[in-house]
Amino acid sequence: MKRFASNLVGAVIEAWQEVRIHKTRVMLSLIGVAVAVCAITTVVGLGAVAQQATVEQNERSGxxxxxxxxxxxxxxxxxxxxxxxxxxxxxxxxxxxxxxxxxxxxxxxxxxxxxxxxxxxxxxxxxxxxxxxxxxxxxxxxxxxxxxxxxxxxxxxxxxxxxxxxxxxxxxxxxxxxxxxxxxxxxxxxxxxxxxxxxxxxxxxxxxxxxxxxxxxxxxxxxxxxxxxxxxxxxxxxxxxxxxxxxxxxxxxxxxxxxxxxxxxxxQDGDPYLSLKLTVGAIAGLVLLLGALGLVNIALVTLKQRIREIGIRRSFGATAARVFFAVMMESVVATVVAGIVGVIAAVLIVKSPFVEDFISQGQVTDFPPFPVEAAVLGLVCATVVGALAGLIPALVAVRVKVIDAIRY
Amino acid sequence: MTLLHLEGVTRTVQLIDAPPLTILSGVDLDVEVGDRVSIVGRSGSGKTTLLNLLGLLDNPTSGAMLFEDRAVGSLSSGARDRLRGREVGFIFQQFNLLQGRTALENVMTPLLYAEGRQFWQRARIATEILERVGLGDRLGSLPDRLSGGEQQRVAIARALVRGPRLILADEPTGALDLETGETVMDLIDEVATESGAALVTITHDPSIAARATRHFRLDHGVLQVTSTVPA
Structure with missing residues (x-):
């Protein structure tokens, strides 16, 4: 248990150090993820406002x-x-x-x-x-x-x-x-x-x-x-x-x-907005996929430059599992940060008076609060993308031969 | 007490379209607690391969290797990694400091793989050992802001921060001028003596090798005792 706690905290610290030290590279690679999370969260958030507008319009007449x-x-x-x-x-x-x-x-x-x-x-x-x-x-x-x-x-x-x-x-x-x-x-x-x-x-x-x-x-x-x-x-x-x-x-x-x-x-039978939600979800998923591919690409390229560092860490007792977890955590920590940025941007966009007026077209009296499920969805997407994007580099990192890595 | 025991150790590598290449052959070596061992040899004689075996970074192709009477070959990969982190400290020729991390962060790195007090109090422990090697005022300095001698002192502090029982030094003064090299070796000797750790140094430099009490030569993968100075 003690080992698990120190391993977990240690991996997060390593991941955070990596993100902090390579912040420019990380920021560049995460722009795509942040934009995708912002898009998916914004779309879901705007969808809620649009849905409320339609509901209120229907309620006015019927x-x-x-x-x-x-x-x-x-x-x-x-x-x-x-x-x-x-x-x-x-x-x-x-x-x-x-x-x-x-x-x-x-x-x-x-x-x-x-x-x-x-x-x-x-x-x-x-x-x-x-x-x-x-x-x-x-x-x-x-x-x-x-x-x-x-x-x-x-x-x-x-x-x-x-x-x-x-x-x-x-x-x-x-x-x-x-x-x-x-x-x-x-x-x-x-x-x-x-x-x-x-x-x-x-x-x-x-x-x-x-x-x-x-x-x-x-x-x-x-x-x-x-x-x-x-x-x-x-x-x-x-x-x-x-x-x-x-x-x-x-x-x-x-x-x-x-x-x-x-x-x-x-x-109406079932959710009248299901088809709209599915369409929007599919588009947002595609955007997220593109962001994830960019992330994997950059992570793999930069991993080549980090082989020596991985070797050094292994020489000081980092197990293969720990290296795997740390590399994956780097990706997750980074994408979660990007996700938070994306969600904050989405909230600012959706709740801006200009956008609210544009979407509601004067049909909404009870503006819904920013949907919590949209924010959670954005963060979950960011975490899942981070984990998936970190998986391939982590597998590559584990296969690094310590001796070769130190001499790299 | 025997810390490390090698008996008939060989290391060969498979080559494509060629017969296996034997790098080490029939190596017998015992390293005692507090021992001072130097290994010299020409380039390509197998020094680094031997160091990797001693440091549990590599496995022998054949022969017996015991660390504190435990057969290294029977340990799982994770157990060997943890044993290495706990008991072995590496000092590299090129320092191998992590770029972008301060001296303190570099020294704290091995403690990230420790448990209990060593993990949770890593900043204090790392600070103490940096002060011990005379870098108490350079805790926040990045490697590229440190001189070669200072970088090697950071590397020494990092190698010793978990209190290893075996220190493996691979050409520790190879990247330093003569005077700085002497100072660094004095420091390594001093801290190894203080901690009671065994020190195995691989070097080209006869003056560095002369500091040890037991001297070996590695020639074409064969390890030979050249002299032993009574303690």
Whole structure:
């Protein structure tokens, strides 16, 4: 045991001395490894950001996992009048905090250049978190907004542009035209999606239904109010069954009730990014292989210059196993150092604001921390490459004849 | 006490398309603890091959070789390496210091293959022995910053740092001027005497050989006693 400890520490010291003394040569040979580790770690790290961007984009449109959608209509096409009470009861019974009614409608808005129908979505306050809605200006609906006499509206950036981009601190208003016109206060602005060209807005569902009866416009494909819930994935299937049973039971056989899960992850089997990860992994592996080949090449060339040193060490009691281990450790110590440098560089690259903005394309609100698995992967790759690249020189070193080496 | 015993040792090498070449033939030699042995011979007479055998760097083709009554041939490669590291100190003609390492690091090198106190306290032990050879103020000097005499003193310190019982010196003054060579040999004699180690010196120089108490000549692979000075 004592011999093992001193052998291990001794080999690491020898390896470190070698790396320190030949630092220029080592640095040159390790540039390839450091770059490869940086590349592989960066790619994995950026992959996590890109994945988060895609996830958030999906969650904005379809809700987070698991989002349940409940719709109910009478067989004659009318909306069941008992639904508000049934909805409240269901939320209380199953203790669901994140739930929202969703009312898609069209509301005419008076702009300076005329009245324009604006796509309007009536929601409850939790909808903002459920769909990761980010605002350019202002804040999402709060409970206090329910008590406003002049309803609060959150408008998209196109709407805001048409208003002349007023400062929200001045409490800008807009006129909603209906059976009776209503003045609404703009409390926030959200970015328009890339394909959007028309003004759109959110209102609180209660405020929306208070100012105007919901118009079901078949041309705009708006449907009756639907109900959305964000629940834990593991109980989502049970909740689907329970809600279906409860609502159907409350409305009777004259109603059609549908409860289903519609978030992005419910349509996917396995890891949706597996093919992307495998492609990226293969490319990074190739880069690493090239770095390793360069390392082996330089290690073999420099070993020729070190034969005398190996002979001297053997004359002072270094066993063949010790020489093997020391030469291999040189490679491992060096590549681990290169790996650390590569990982640090990768972290700096991935977490730089410029790269984050470029990769996320404004779609990420919760930037993931630098993935630990990417850093570990980089270091493991560096160590494995070091061990493999050190294997051949180590085998050559062991075959050195001591007598010839000393005279070399 | 016999430290090293060689009896009928031969060393031959196989040549391609030629009959085997006999380098050493029927060598008989006993080295006692504290012995002073010199071996002289012309170039190509087999001196270095004999030194390699004595230093456990090579194996005899035939014959018996015992180190402290243990048959060297029966030892595993690793055991022989460890025995060499523990019991044998080499002093080379060309010093063979490790370039890029300081004097202290060079002297610490053999201790990297030791265990226990020698390993963990290697810096202190190496410093002490460098001070002993008069290089206490050159611990951090690189070999190319040292004179030939200083380099050989570092090599001597390195050979002695593990307290070997056998010191093998291969032309230890061959790369030094006469005066420095004398000083270095005085030092080797002194530290060998202090430590009680046997000293086997291989040399061309009759004045260096004359310092030993037992003198041998190697001629065409055959070792002959030339004289023995009573201790």
């Amino acid at each position: 809700g987070r996992a698991a989002s349940l959608y409940l719709s109910a209509s009478m067989n004659d096409g009318s909306t069941p009048t008992e639904m508000p009470e049934i909805w409240r009861t269901a939320l209380e019974r199953y203790k669901i905090d994140y739930a929202s009614r969703v009312v898609n409608t069209s509301q005419t808005v008076q702009f300076a250049d005329g009245a324009v129908p604006v796509q309007t979505i009536g929601v409850d306050p939790p909808y903002g978190i459920m769909h990761r809605i980010t605002l350019e200006e202002g804040t999402w609906f709060a409970a206090a907004d329910q008590r406003r006499l002049a309803p609060a509206v959150l408008i998209n950036s196109i709407f805001w542009d048409r208003l002349g981009r007023p400062d929200l601190r001045t409490h800008p208003t807009t006129t909603l035209i209906g059976e009776r016109s209503t003045t609404a206060v703009v409390t926030g602005v959200y970015p328009a999606l890339s394909y959007e060209t028309e003004p759109a807005m959110y209102m609180l569902a209660d405020a929306l239904t208070a100012i105007t009866p919901v118009v079901i416009d078949p041309n705009l494909q708006f449907g009756p109010p639907s109900y959305e819930l964000w629940v834990p994935v593991k109980i989502s299937e049970q909740l689907v069954t329970a809600l279906q049973r409860d609502v159907q039971g409350a409305l009777g056989s004259e109603a059609t009730v549908q409860v289903n899960r519609q978030d992005y992850s419910s349509f």
